[in-house]
Amino acid sequence: MFESLKKKFTGTIGKISDKLSEEEEAEKAEEESKVSEETSVEEVAVPKEEKIVSGDEKELLSESEEKKASPEEPSKTGEPSKKSGFMGFLRRSKPETETEMVSGEKVSSGETLEETLKEPSEIKEPSEKSSEELSEEKSGPLSFIRQKTISEKDIDDVMFELELSLLEGDVAMEVAEKIINSVKEDLVGRKIKRRSDVAEFTREALKKAISNILDVEGRDIKEMVENREKGEPVKLMFVGINGTGKTTTIAKIATYFMKEGYKSVIAASDTFRAGAIEQITHHADKLGVKIIKHQRGADPAAVAYDAVEHARAKDKDLVLIDTAGRMQTNVNLMDEMKKIKRVVSPDMIIYVGDALTGNDAVEQAHKFDEAVGVDGIILTKADADARGGAALSIGYVIQKPILFLGVGQAYEDIMEFKPDWMVDQIFGE
Ligand SMILES: Nc1nc2c(ncn2[C@@H]2O[C@H](COP(=O)(O)OP(=O)(O)OP(=O)(O)O)[C@@H](O)[C@H]2O)c(=O)[nH]1
Ligand SMILES: [Mg+2]
Structure with a gap:
């Protein structure tokens, strides 16, 4: 899934090894003469x-x-x-x-x-x-x-090349810089005795940099559901721009928790887009999940409120609130989103971003976080994203964890995101 990142980092390891060995060969020749x-x-x-x-x-x-x-x-x-x-x-x-x-x-x-x-x-x-x-x-x-x-001069060129290549691969600027600085800090001054040391140290340094970037604290939904009080559901509100996969992700999350034995209620709070209520009703019916809906154009906050009341009454575990896709520049829709938040006080506001949009997904996450406060991220379409720039950057930039990755169009195509897993994907065999 992260082939491109893997290639970039493997390439860097090789280049640093080659660079240092070339230099060594030159010194050796000079000494011999x-x-x-x-x-x-x-x-x-x-x-x-x-x-x-x-x-x-x-x-x-x-x-x-x-x-x-x-x-x-x-x-x-x-x-x-x-x-x-x-x-x-x-x-x-x-x-x-x-x-x-x-x-x-x-x-x-x-x-x-x-x-x-x-x-x-x-x-x-x-x-x-x-x-x-x-x-x-x-x-x-x-x-x-x-x-x-190892001196800074030894690795400067290769680090510069890596930085450019990360930026081209949709890694956010601050993340690329952080990786480079962290690797330089780790490598410069290290003593090496053999070629394999260079590869090993570079690999360690890159791995450490990536692990630190992905290590973002946050709450765990499963834990919240397990520890919820009776009659008090865990309320999750899904936000993001148009077409990122919010509605599909809600269906996937309902499926995921259903498998764990938890019951969800869906709030059809996208009352804005034509066909949105029908779309989510279709998913809910297929999955056998309760849906609370009003007419198109109704107040989305009222729909969410009713869904929470229903969950309380029936002791359901989760309320999943769908919302209309909106650009961060649309003031009315951003205000509407803030109203839903005020009315139902969600336990978590989850930003749903499309991995394929790379840096845009990261910037939008930033805007949504500023507007409404984001607690976690779900990155969709990771199955189609070979670059991995958004997955690497988004959590670090807004300092909120990636909770799940969407990995396909089926209800089961969702996986919990674990930083160690991503590090393994990049640095594993
Ligand atoms: N390949 C792939 N496609 C996905 C994934 N998640 C969603 N999609 C597809 O993305 C498209 C948009 O999904 P929706 O769930 O309607 O997106 P939305 O954010 O609710 O869109 P709006 O309501 O218009 O804002 C659909 O065709 C989904 O099947 C994913 O993880 N992988
Ligand atoms: Mg939708």
């Missing part, structure tokens, strides 16, 4: 013929010569080879030069001639420091171990 320059200088400074070596040392020397000839071979000493780690982060810069190999071996087996000739202060002790410590120091005479720290 330095190493070869330094080695040739040493060779001039200490010509091999002039070295005085014993029989044992000759063996060691010839071994190190072989290593030089095939530098890609894994180290026999158990130390990390040039290829190991995050593209060689735990890499020794030039451990196999003759001098080092000779003096290194001789630390355990006695003094070499070179050392005898040196001042005592010049003789280097073998390092017992951990690779972590060494990486902090960055270099030492016997070994050179580095560790990469």
